[in-house]
Amino acid sequence: MELRTLRIFAEVVRQGGFTQAAKTVFLTQSAVSKAVRQLEDELGVTLLDRNGHKSVMTDAGEVVFQRALRMLAEQDDLKTELAELQGLTKGVLRLGLPPIGSDALFAPMFAIYRRLYPGIDIHLVEHGSKKLEDMVRDGEVDLGASLLPAPDEFDWQNVRKEPIDVLIPASHPLADQPFIPLKQLQDMPFILFDSAFALNPIILNACRSQGFTPSIAARSSQINFIIELVYAGLGIGFLPRLIAEQRVRDGVRHITLSEPDLSWDMAWVWRRGAYLPHAARAWLELAARFQH
Numbered sequence: 001m002e003l004r005t006l007r008i009f010a011e012v013v014r015q016g017g018f019t020q021a022a023k024t025v026f027l028t029q030s031a032v033s034k035a036v037r038q039l040e041d042e043l044g045v046t047l048l049d050r051n052g053h054k055s056v057m058t059d060a061g062e063v064v065f066q067r068a069l070r071m072l073a074e075q076d077d078l079k080t081e082l083a084e085l086q087g088l089t090k091g092v093l094r095l096g097l098p099p100i101g102s103d104a105l106f107a108p109m110f111a112i113y114r115r116l117y118p119g120i121d122i123h124l125v126e127h128g129s130k131k132l133e134d135m136v137r138d139g140e141v142d143l144g145a146s147l148l149p150a151p152d153e154f155d156w157q158n159v160r161k162e163p164i165d166v167l168i169p170a171s172h173p174l175a176d177q178p179f180i181p182l183k184q185l186q187d188m189p190f191i192l193f194d195s196a197f198a199l200n201p202i203i204l205n206a207c208r209s210q211g212f213t214p215s216i217a218a219r220s221s222q223i224n225f226i227i228e229l230v231y232a233g234l235g236i237g238f239l240p241r242l243i244a245e246q247r248v249r250d251g252v253r254h255i256t257l258s259e260p261d262l263s264w265d266m267a268w269v270w271r272r273g274a275y276l277p278h279a280a281r282a283w284l285e286l287a288a289r290f291q292h
Contacts, residue, residue: 001042003075006068008035009047013065017055039064086278089119093279096125096132096144099221100199101243101266105160105290106145113286120279128196128221136269142280147198148265152272157284159266164202165244165254167230167237172253179258183210189217189235191226199264203238206262227252240264 012021012032022029040047047061057065093113097106110122125132125141132144133151150156166185168175174184186207192200207214217235220226224247226237231251239247244254268287270276276284 001039003071005035005039006064007072008032009039010065010068010072012036012048012055013057013061088117088278088282091119091277091279092121092123093277093283094123094125094141094143095283096127096135096141098129098132098145098197098266099126100193100197100223101160101240101264102126102145104242104246105266109283109286109290113283116286117279117282120282128194129198130196133269136271139271139274142277143268143270143283145266146269147202148267150267150269154269155272156267156269157287159268159287159290160242161263161265162240162242163256164199164238164262164264165241165256167227167239167244167252167254169230169233170251170253175253175255177255180255181258182206182262183212185236186210186212186214188214190214191218191220191229191235191237192216193226194219194221197221199238199240202262202264206259223247 008021008025008027011024012018015021015024018029018032018036022032025032027035036048043060043064045060045064046058047064048055049058113120114122123141125135127135129144129146132141133146133154135141136144136146136154145159146154146156148156148158166180168180174180190203192203194200204214218226218229220229223239223243226239227247227249229235230237231249239254241254241256268284270280
């Protein structure tokens with residue numbers, strides 16, 4: 001049973017006959033009559049009692065007419081809702097954000113996005129990059145902010161690339177250097193983020209490439225706590241320069257590591273080949289304007 005046939009039948013009822021209905025649906029009268037007969041044959045009931053130029057609904061016709069009105073209304077609502085989604089007057093944007101850098105990188109974007117698309121609901125979750133990749137993979141979020149290189153199963157769009165700074169007590173003999181080679185830090189205890197944070201393997205892999213495995217004094221998910229541990233002399237920490245410059249603390253210096261290939265490279269990731277909602281596509285378009 002086709003909705004097109006139901007629409008023709010409903011129009012015959014509304015217009016009180018085949019001739020006027022044919023004008024309304026832009027078909028010939030014979031095509032309208034044929035469509036109604038096909039519907040009757042398919043349902044196995046008589047829908048209209050034809051008496052000359054006048055057609056009266058049977059009891060079965062009344063049931064089908066009422067059902068047809070509801071089904072056609074649902075179709076119209078569906079078309080309207082899809083048009084609204086495509087026009088971004090409604091919908092949902094599901095984003096996964098990292099605890100590191102979201103305030104500096106994304107807060108201005110949220111304000112602009114909300115102004116451009118006030119009908120879009122924004123759902124946010126905050127986790128480390130590895131957890132966010134799992135959520136993207138499972139379809140729990142449309143887009144997740146993660147560090148490059150991304151797994152092959154993801155497509156991605158650059159956000160920002162920053163050098164990595166080491167946080168060191170101001171009283172340390174190395175604190176006045178403009179740059180520090182990673183190798184020079186091998187005897188110092190490291191303070192890292194929790195294991196879910198993608199910055200950790202970047203640091204640890206770089207250490208291995210320099211021929212050493214650092215001792216780890218502590219791990220935390222809180223940037224301010226890591227800075228305070230550095231200030232207390234427990235060890236050294238690491239932050240992207242963008243974040244380090246925002247977290248100035250008397251008694252703590254941030255110095256850029258001299259390895260040119262050691263960087264914090266943030267990107268938006270999504271499942272390769274997956275359908276991206278219009279709200280997510282609009283976010284990526286806006287993000288491209290903010291790309292650094």
